[in-house]
Amino acid sequence: MWLVAEPETERSLSLARKQTMHVGFPLGALAALVCTCWAWCWMSNQLQAQPERESGAYLVVRSPLTSEAVNQLRNEIEHHISLGTRKFIVHFQPGPPSSLGVARDLANYLFREIRGRANIHAYADKPLTGHLILPFLAAEYRWLGPEGSLGRIAVGQEAPLSKADRAIYEEIARGRGLYLAVVLRLIYQPLSVYQVVENGMRSYKIEDTPLARQLEIPPDLLIGAGEGGQLVLAGGEGASVISAEQAAREFRLISGKVNSLEELVDQLHLERAILLGSVAINPDSKVAWIVVSNDLDTGTVSTLRRKWERALQNHNVGCVVFEIGASGNARAAQEVEHLIQDIQRDQAKVLTVAYIPKRASGAATYLAFACREVVLCKSAELGDLQPIRGSGRRALSELELEPYVRSLRELTRYHGGEALADALFDPNLELVRVRAKKEVRGAGATYVLRREEAERRRAEFDILDKPFRLMTITGQQARALGVSRFVLPDEASREAVLDLFGLKRENLIEMRSDWLDELVNIIAHPVTTVFLFILGFTCLLLEFKTGGIGLPAVIAAVCFLLIFWAHSWLAREVNSLAILLFLLGLALLLVELFVLPGMVVAGFSGVLLVICSVALLLVQHWPQSTEEYFNLAKYLGMLGGGLVAAIVLAFLIGRHLPSVPLLKGLVLPPPEPVSPTETTAVPVQEYQQYLGAVGIATTALRPAGKARFGDIQLDVIAEGQYLEAGTRVRVVQVEGSRIVVEALPPATSS
Template sequence: MPMHHIPGIPSARQGCLAMLLGMAVLALLPDTALGEREQGEWLVVRTPITSETVTRLKNATNRAIESRGAKKIVYQFQFAGLSEAGPCQDLANFLLRDIKGRAETYAYVDKPLMGHAVLPALACNYLWLGPDGAIGQAASKQPDEQADRALQLKYLEVAEARGKFPALVFKMLYPELVVYQIDAPDGRKFKLDRDQAARLGIDARHALAPEEVNQDPRPVLREQEAGLYRPSDPRTKSFGLWGRVVSSPQQVVELLDLPGSLVQGNPLVNLDQPPRAARIVIKNEITRGMVESLRRQIKRAVDVDKVNCIIFEINAWGGPGSVRIADDLAKELVDLREKGVLTIAYIPATARGAATYIAFGCSRIIMGPRAELGDCQMLLYERGNRAVPERDVMVFRESLKNLAERQGYSPVLAEGLLSPGMEIVKVQAKPDPNQPGRLATAFLEKAQAEKEARKWDIVGTVKAKDRPLAFDTEKALEYGIAWDKVDPPSIDNVAKLEGIDPKNVAGARTGFLDEVAAFLAHPVTTVFLVIVFFTCLILELKAPGVGVPGVIAAISIVLVIWANSWLSGELNSLAILLVLLGLVLLGVELFILPGFGVCGISGILLLLLGLSLVVVQRWPQTPGEYLDLGKNASIFAAGLLVSLFAAFILARYLPNVPYANRLILQPPDDETSAAGAPLPPAQSPALLGAVGVVVTTLRPAGKARFGDEFIDVVAEGAYVEAGSRVQVVEIDGVRVVVKPV
């Protein structure tokens, strides 16, 4: 039975041809279409443009093209004053001639741009404006500067090279010109008044020809009307001076399919002198003390050393308890942009857990060839492999997403770092001429990509379900997380990548107090000081008075509290109150309610808790932090036991050591008191074993009556009420010890 082709359904031959055609199209696509995003650069050009600015812009552009392979360079022009013609001509020449076909150049003007700075903006391959942007009014208002013939020719060269109407460009330079629009069969034209053009030496080609006068030209820009063109002016839609009106820098990078982090720009470009940088090392576990030390180093580098760039060499990690402090520091790093400071996260090896927040807070991330960033599995589990509560993980996730979005990174990728069950895919937008602003590539949850299959094509898997997500160097570059990589990895190479002379990179200075506090807050030093504190406290209580042991005990506890408070940046009032309350309770137990009861035990526990809080620096919020608190309390309890042994040894042997025996108060001798007054006679040994009645309550000292004689006695251990019967159990000189019977 013969097969007939059914209309509307392709035949096998047509299907094969379509498949072959599709394969051919894919083969012709550039490598970046489905793979790594193109590299780009975003440079902020602030006016007035000077010769130094032009030199730095040239260097930054050439570095981006040659070192990083950037194919798209965006110059964001920001007007802050009129620029001289010379530097602007130099920059325009560079954009027109030197770059050639090595990269595409884009000028983005989101606010009005005036003066001769419009010349390099027009010299870019593409000119895009923001809704509030404007360009023109190039004529200088300075009386000693006029547009000479060479400058006029430069404006003409730029206009013709970039396909702009010379008449409209000349109007920027000469506000007295009248510009006419001619709607001819061969297209719209803009021409100048013939007499005005001749008077200013403008080529007659750009003025109305005799035959054009009869084509009903109409003036669109009148005499003395400023040549300042705005998207809000409906007349400018037909002028063809700019290509797009783009709402924000973020949309610019989206349209160009560049990493969102580019929009931060490079503040080093607009400096009047060579940039200076500070190097700050972040290594090992991130703690509150470390972050406070980093804050002081940053403040000193920016406010005292006046650096323009800070390079953070990160080889660190941090668990759930470090997220909040790392996130706070990251937000402060973001705010440094407002001070014109470029922050670079240099990762030679690894930045894991809470260290990811600090890296994301920097303006740029530069990695070593085999580095890794973003392994956040440790943020999902406490010590002891206990899962962090989901509500806490949600807070971690939201903080990282907000930080990533603020820095121009994909929030979906940031969320994936803390979402094991999430599936992430890389998608490419399907062509849609009605929505030119859509991302060429993006990262989406797989479910969302499948739901929006009409809009997106899935081109790759970034994260499979129940698999952790982290970025090695190549993936970080591909996903727009890393700015660049250095190989071989070194601080000097990072500095050179940003155009900084390695000689101008200095290690951030730490203050003397920082170093002292860091030494005293070291766990070994802290435990030693606590042992000294307990030992001297026991010695002082054994020999009452204000002696050397009491002074040493006070100094030791003050050093522990000060060092940890200095590093944490805040005074832990609760810890100090607990320590003081513990000392008060011990005093009550020893001098008011003798024995070893509730006050004594409570005092010791409060001392241990207070000292532990000093070290952990805040009241625990998570099971892991409670575990840390308990661990420190156990260590200090062990230190107390060592102190008891040390106090026993010292009390036994120190009085017999020459010179050293002066460190503690000695009991008075048998002859005289310390003031020289005669001492009462020693009690007779015959009193030993005698039974008497307590006359005054023993607390523990008081009076007791033995027969007709009243004698000062000391109770052995417990509190003894008046009227109780007691027996003498020890006689030591004038000291008579009794116990209840």
């Protein structure tokens, strides 16, 4: 959607129209139209006037350095250079000490071999110590963050460098125009450094001491006592490090101090997206193409994750393109977080591209901004977040929206700035484009800021155009706002996207959904899950009416197996809990049926836990918004209704199944009616007289049934097993009206 002009512009145009009314309606209308067109064209030209940023590379060097890491860095830089990259940011991250030999190899490469072919900008945001300082100084440009500093080179118990070993430091200091005395002070902490001004020229020298002569410091760098000079770096074991301020202003060891890595990227006029990971793509690399056309939900996001994983398993894939034409609500945005974490973890392995030919909204916006490159067609739209904000009674409050806004800020900081995320969530928020003034760091860099922030920082920025509002980001606006470097015609093909990155059409691999993905998505759908739950629970109830393990048990097992398999395939966070709840519920049901029949608490708890376990699979986490509470109530209602349907269905099948000729074997027929003399009721207090009595089972005991003792037939329960009709049994326990029997061997007599 086009940018919305500031209300003040509309008011000024209205005033212009009123002033021309005396000329006549046609002339006044024409003047107003001309003013409107002029204002609109001026603002559009200003938006299009943003100077293009360069595509550089961002690489990381971690201590301790190893030969393998140095070779890998060398290969990556050379490959980027072969593809036309000229600016590199090499981020030095301190750690355990590095050996001088490996540090010398990297320093020689940065100092000698790179010269003239690329610009290397070394950056450190933490204190550097040890020989990691050597390749840092060897870079053509050096930058420190606010917490960055240069400390002792010889750390721990390491012996002082010999004259031969420090030769590489001296060569780099002279070659990069650094003060040699200051560099030697980094190597030998006990030395003191004095500032000397001669003929208006500032220089630094080392105090002439026996230690300095023992270390063979060049005589022209020594200054004796009483020769003047100002002490700037005192020597000794407690000697201080060189801060970023000192390194930049006093000692010229670095090119400058920056407040953040993003500020350095802006100052070098590089795309912020390089901080997502710089990947040197071989033109012959395979390209995995993933189409995101269906609205995002748990199933589709999990399918995307599996496609992503399959793409990375192909070692020849150097680029993954997400062709996005989907939306998704707040729940889907939470699911996309897991996919984004996978993408960010593997950004250094492959180039990720979000290609938006028409429209990407809602949760799909997060996926687009998570990619290294964003490519839009001219009329494409990105960023309509209404599906996440919700509407009516399902609208999220500001507090509920905050996590979503925060997540999008983290992504847009590499594609246009954090203010874009705020504006997409708040259509009434006004933004302005600004340019850093010449007297501040990052001079000439352009940004998109909130209007009030831009007004507050007028001393730092020049405002480039009128304030505007965002509903969505179109392809025409994407480049001006720093969201994308590339905008394609509306009729662009896949080949046009590949051409942007020098890739070949014949190397394209479309990642399609296989039959397993489709099966999982079907089973994991809430309607299918509830249907399988009804069928499984019905068969489970029927199995309790049959002896042994029959067809209902098999069907029930398959139904629940499919439910848990499909959902565990989709999400791994809470399924172990759901499975444990289901097993516990099933165990309580077995206790109710076989161990302590008549205990309502065990049976009710078992049924409740089984329902909760399936509900947990559907919901996946405790609700955090109004919509999620509504979904939880909906799922619980569906499962409750499913349970009622299962009980009714089991009752009807149990009642009518015996009359069906082909299926009557599944359910045992009811026992033959006995004569009144055989079913005479016995008072409960007289049941104790049957303890130890021997009788015959007149029905199958599963485990409950009937047995005859003399002329009396009683209800009994078999102990620990199923017994066939006609089995000789003996009463082993009597508790009230509950009579427990055990089977007797055929040879046993009463």
